Amino acid sequence: MEVHVIRRDNRHLYADILEDYFRLRHRIYVVERKWMDLDRSDKREIDRFDTDDTVYLLGLEGRNIVAGMRLVPTIAPTLLSELFPQLALNGPVRRPDVYELSRIFVVPNRRGEHAGPRAEAVIQAAAMEYGLSIGLSAFTIVLESWWLPRLLDQGWQARPLGLPVDINSMSTVAVIVDVNDQAWTEICSRRSVPGSMLVWQGLAAVERRVIGDPVPAI
Amino acid sequence: MANIAQLWGRRALDFVDAVERLSAPGVIQLFEAEIKACGFHAYIMAGLPSPGTSLSDLTVANGWPPEWFELYTRENFSVMDPVPKYGASTVQPFEWSEAHYDKESNPAAHLVMTRAAEFRLMEGYCIPLHYDDGGAVISMATEQLNIDPVAKSALQLIGVYAHNRIRSLGRPTSERALLTAREREILRWAADGKTSWEVSVILRISERTVKFHLIQASRKLNAVNRTSAVAKALARGLIKL
Numbered sequence: 001m002e003v004h005v006i007r008r009d010n011r012h013l014y015a016d017i018l019e020d021y022f023r024l025r026h027r028i029y030v031v032e033r034k035w036m037d038l039d040r041s042d043k044r045e046i047d048r049f050d051t052d053d054t055v056y057l058l059g060l061e062g063r064n065i066v067a068g069m070r071l072v073p074t075i076a077p078t079l080l081s082e083l084f085p086q087l088a089l090n091g092p093v094r095r096p097d098v099y100e101l102s103r104i105f106v107v108p109n110r111r112g113e114h115a116g117p118r119a120e121a122v123i124q125a126a127a128m129e130y131g132l133s134i135g136l137s138a139f140t141i142v143l144e145s146w147w148l149p150r151l152l153d154q155g156w157q158a159r160p161l162g163l164p165v166d167i168n169s170m171s172t173v174a175v176i177v178d179v180n181d182q183a184w185t186e187i188c189s190r191r192s193v194p195g196s197m198l199v200w201q202g203l204a205a206v207e208r209r210v211i212g213d214p215v216p217a218i
Numbered sequence: 219m220a221n222i223a224q225l226w227g228r229r230a231l232d233f234v235d236a237v238e239r240l241s242a243p244g245v246i247q248l249f250e251a252e253i254k255a256c257g258f259h260a261y262i263m264a265g266l267p268s269p270g271t272s273l274s275d276l277t278v279a280n281g282w283p284p285e286w287f288e289l290y291t292r293e294n295f296s297v298m299d300p301v302p303k304y305g306a307s308t309v310q311p312f313e314w315s316e317a318h319y320d321k322e323s324n325p326a327a328h329l330v331m332t333r334a335a336e337f338r339l340m341e342g343y344c345i346p347l348h349y350d351d352g353g354a355v356i357s358m359a360t361e362q363l364n365i366d367p368v369a370k371s372a373l374q375l376i377g378v379y380a381h382n383r384i385r386s387l388g389r390p391t392s393e394r395a396l397l398t399a400r401e402r403e404i405l406r407w408a409a410d411g412k413t414s415w416e417v418s419v420i421l422r423i424s425e426r427t428v429k430f431h432l433i434q435a436s437r438k439l440n441a442v443n444r445t446s447a448v449a450k451a452l453a454r455g456l457i458k459l
Contacts (some may be wrong), residue, residue, distance in 0.1 A: 089227045117349045117455075145374065146309035149347045159234060163227045163371040171310055172372065192455035 001066050001119060003126035006056040010202030013060075017065065021058060023048045024065055028105050049079065049102065057126050057198075059119055067106045067123040071099040071139075073132070079142050080161075080174050081218040083085035087142060087174035089162040092213075097137040098176070101127060121154070121191035128156075128187060129198050131179035133208040138176050155186020184211070233376045236279040237383045246279050249380040253452040256369050258358040260286075260339055263381055266306050266353040267296040278354070278384055286337040295333075298326035305346040311374050313363060314342040334359070343370065345377040356381060397456055401435040404428055406457045409448045 006014045025045035029035045038045050049072050059067035072078050074093050078100040081092035106119040131139060143151070145164045152158055157178045164173040177183070187193060196211050233252060237245045253261055260283060265276035273291050280287060289295070294301065302318035305349035334340070339359035347354040356377040365373075397405070407417045414432065418425040432444050439454075441447035451457045 019410060089224070089231065144309070145378075146346075146348055148378055149349055149382055152378070153349050153385070160375055163223065163230060163368065164374050165371065169310075172370075173375070189455060192453060194455070194458070 001059045001061050001122060001197075002199045003057050003059050003067075003123060004199045004201060005130060005203060006058060007054075007203070009206065013202045017060070017063065018056070019044075021056070021061075021065055021068060022050075024068075024107070025105075027101060028107075029103070033109070048082075049077065051076065053211045055099070055130070057123060057130060059123050061094045061125070065107065066110050066173070067119040069104040069127060070121055071101055071127070074098045074100055074140060078101065078140070080140055084142050084165075084167070084172065084174065086165055086216050087162045087172065093138075093140050093161070093176060095137075097135070098140060099131070099136060100140045100142075102142065117125055117192045119193065121187060121193055122197055125184065125187045125191065125193040126197045128179060128184040129196060129211050132181065132184055132211055133198065134206070135209065136179045138178055140174060140176050142172065145173045148173060148175065151175070151177070154190055222366060223368045226366075229324045230372040230375040234379045237379050240383070242387050243383050245380050245383050246281075249279070249376065250281060252376050253358050253373065256358075256365050256373060257363075258343070258360045259311070259338075259339045261356065262287075263356045263377075263384070264302075265350055265355060266302055266355065267299075270409040272296075282339075283337045286334070286339065289333065290330075299330045300324075300327040301342070301344055301357055302355050303327075305344055305357075306353055308346055309348060311343065311345045311370065314344060314357075314359075317344075343373065345374055346379065347381055354381065386459065396438055396454075397451065398431075399439075401431050402451070402457050404431045405435055405448055405451050406434065407459060408444050409457060411451065 001098075004014070006018065011018065022044035026040075026043050029045050030039045040048065050070070051072075053073050053076055055071040057069050057071070058065055073096070074081075075096055078092060079102055080088055080100060081094070085092060104123065106123070110119045127139065130136075136165070140161070141151075141158075148158065157180075158175040161174040163177055164171045166172070188195060200206065200208075229252070236248060240248065250261075261279075261281040263278040264273060265271070265278070267273070267276065273287075273296050276296075282290070290394065300317040300319040300411050303316055304312065314331075321328045338361050341363035342357055342359040343363065343365065344358070345356040347356070358373070403421070404417055407420060412420065414425050414428040417428045421428070432447065435451070436442070436444065436447040439447050439450040441450050448457075452459070
């Protein structure tokens with residue numbers, strides 16, 4: 001699996017894949033998870049946070065989407081600022097160097113244990129690699145609280161922004177996660193992610209730091 | 219209401235900041251002070267019971283009355299206790315009373331809860347934690363549970379961060395430090411299908427030494443044989459093909 005960076009500058013290269021992606025999101029969030037508020041007649045799950053400024057990281061095998069997530073700039077409206085402001089004690093984070101992660105998923109037949117690194121770990125390591133590459137300092141995430149121990153356990157420094165609140169009878173919490181080399185090295189070594197995963201097709205003009213191997217070779 | 223949420227929110231966030239700098243005894247001391255403020259006089263943090271493990275092996279922090287812990291271990295209550303059983307099946311924090319059992323058909327569960335009450339462990343609140351490598355619970359006890367929902371949310375965060383801090387302090391500084399360079403080197407050759415004798419020729423050491431390192435590596439990886447050791451080392455990223 002390779003994780004492709006898709007943003008305003010190279011969207012035209014991924015028009016068909018993005019179409020598949022929004023249909024897949026419908027299957028995962030509306031059909032499977034039953035978040036019926038997201039249901040639309042065209043069976044694409046797409047909302048006001050999917051804008052030209054949204055960045056998508058899609059784990060692809062050939063043309064098939066295996067995993068995905070989106071990154072929304074926090075200077076624009078986010079899930080935290082618009083939908084769940086009660087989760088942030090000091091108000092939502094709004095900083096140019098902080099993006100909000102959401103719609104983090106792995107397709108059903110690739111969840112659970114597999115040989116090699118798990119897709120869930122690869123897509124999260126890819127987010128950290130992206131943040132390091134373009135110089136972000138943190139991510140915010142609104143997540144179901146039961147996920148929090150796992151997030152911490154992969155070596156990410158996640159600080160809560162407020163208390164957990166039951167939303168649709170699931171305990172939900174907002175956190176801010178530092179983007180740094182250690183967070184990337186830790187998730188790679190603890191979750192067996194071999195290293196850099198990102199493909200920057202059509203993004204040669206983007207200024208970025210090249211991320212090397214997270215662990216020294218034996 | 220907004221005020222109490224602010225108050226507990228600050229308190230939980232302060233706790234999160236503080237534990238990052240504390241050693242395990244410091245974390246436990248601070249955790250005990252917080253739960254006491256919510257009326258809990260006893261608690262335990264432990265991995266979920268599984269066959270062949272005893273409570274003392276699974277315990278991360280023990281704040282049970284010593285006599286209760288001793289009785290619980292001796293009578294092997296962990297396999298009958300309805301609280302961890304329920305904790306294994308849910309991701310949401312819960313009160314002990316939500317861990318339902320039927321007195322008639324499950325007298326063992328009823329026995330545990332009855333004996334617990336003799337130690338003033340009558341009601342409780344339990345936070346399940348689900349990690350990649352298994353589950354754990356933080357279970358807190360009181361005589362009468364009378365806790366604000368906001369304080370419960372605060373305890374949930376306090377519990378998660380206390381447990382995680384203690385867990386990470388117990389972790390070896392690097393996963394790779396688990397195996398020596400020699401053990402990794404030999405496993406790498408074993409992964410290529412080389413026999414112990416062939417490895418001994420390649421590395422110019424005795425076959426006996428090769429076998430010794432393979433046994434050491436297998437023990438550290440909890441592997442039953444060399445094939446299993448290779449598979450586990452690969453899966454954990456300790457060796458690469």
